[in-house]
Amino acid sequence: MTGFRKLLTLAVTGLSLSLGMLAGSADAQEKLKLATEGTYPPWNYRDPSGKLVGWDVEIGFALCERMKVECEFVAQEWDGIIPGLNAKKFDLIVASMGITAKRKEQVAFSNAYKDTISKFVAKKGAVKDTSVDGLAGKRIGVQRGSIQHDFLTKTYTKSDIAVYDKTTDVELDLLSDRVDVMLQNKLTSFSGFFKKAESSGYEFVGPDLKGGLLGEGSGIAMRKEDTQLRDRVNKALAEIIADGTHEKISAKYFPFKLLEN
Amino acid sequence: MLDFDLMMEVLPKLWQGVGMTGRLSLLILLLAFVLALPLAFARNAKHRILSVPANAYILFFRGTPALIQVFLVYYGAGQFPWIRSSMAWTILRDPFWCLIIALGMNGAAYSAELFAGAMRNVSRGVIEAARALGLSWYATVRTVIFPIALRSALPAYSNEIILTIKATSLASTITIMDLTGMARLEVARTYAPYEVFLTAAAIYVAITALLTQALKQLERRVITH
Incomplete structure (x- = not known):
């Protein structure tokens, strides 16, 4: 009995250790995983070839370019998107997620990257x-x-x-x-x-x-402890807003501004 | 588990919707009753020209969900510009009257079926006796068939009244603030559907319990005579 338990403990420790190493190695290579829903056109959806496209995806890649990191988008169903983030399956949620007090209990948000108008x-x-x-x-x-x-x-x-x-x-x-x-x-x-x-x-x-009762807009979500990442995302966001990249991407989808500064 | 303070807090707000539920029920029952009597006669008529349309009406309204009937009257009427520019629009524009028309016509079908059955059950002998006494057909209907039939239909009709009160809860789907409408508003505000709907349910139970008692009294008085 004790032998079995020892074996089990060993297996669990080993598993969590290797998972931790995996997460660590991802950091070392500076490759970020971005999650989106993939079923919410025109914000994020799949083109006929199955590739994730849309406004969120374009904004996500523009941010990564600014942060000088390699990025990869993955599709995640809405119900599991916050649990998936906190389980470290990916690092950022770029899925037009509304900033709410309830979600703020579980994740951290960047500054608004889209107004709720x-x-x-x-x-x-x-x-x-x-x-x-x-x-x-x-x-x-x-x-x-x-x-x-x-x-x-x-x-x-x-x-x-x-x-x-x-x-x-x-x-x-x-x-x-x-x-x-x-x-x-x-x-x-x-x-x-x-x-x-x-x-x-x-x-x-x-x-x-907008604002107040009418919502704080949408933000990019990340784990609460990733404060450094949050600062970098906010900095990159400010940059793509300032140089017109944000507006240029938005103009492809809607004939009006999606964010007022 | 159960937040009693919240229930006490929403109770007066839900109570504001009770008046509307009462007004709707009353007018629906009135319209249904007025429509049901001629329908019941037509249903029992020997001429197919009367019985076929009556049967079709009853089949349609008993065979389709009340919610669909409400949507047909409310959204259906609004779809056609010629209705919107007609006199009828002054009534059909108002969700209140749309619900009364839809549920009144629905209730008429059920009540007509009930009255028609009760009239068929008035024994032939009684009718023949009345005719033999020299009463006209109209007098026979008014003084013999009607009182006997309505009396025997009363227990089933009481049930119909209770069903109508509960059916008015569909009002909230077309923006009317009845008891259910107020409850759904409070749910949207408090995010506590359990407490709010339970309070609304308690109010409905209180209303129907009181009404059931009153109708029982009435039945006792009417039937013993």
């Missing part, structure tokens, strides 16, 4: 003023439980807030005039609602809304 949509010419007073008495459609819903309930107290199960339900009621204006993620509206023929008589109104 919310924006009102209304029938062309119907709404000019999207301030709290401007929308007083109007019916605003929003998805239940979204950050925009939370924001509206706390801020737009003079409006009639209609909550829906899905963003597409809000869009249907905007089209049928049951709501005067809808508030959702700007990119969701852009790549969903505004890609449909029915939306031709509608437009974005008011300023880009």
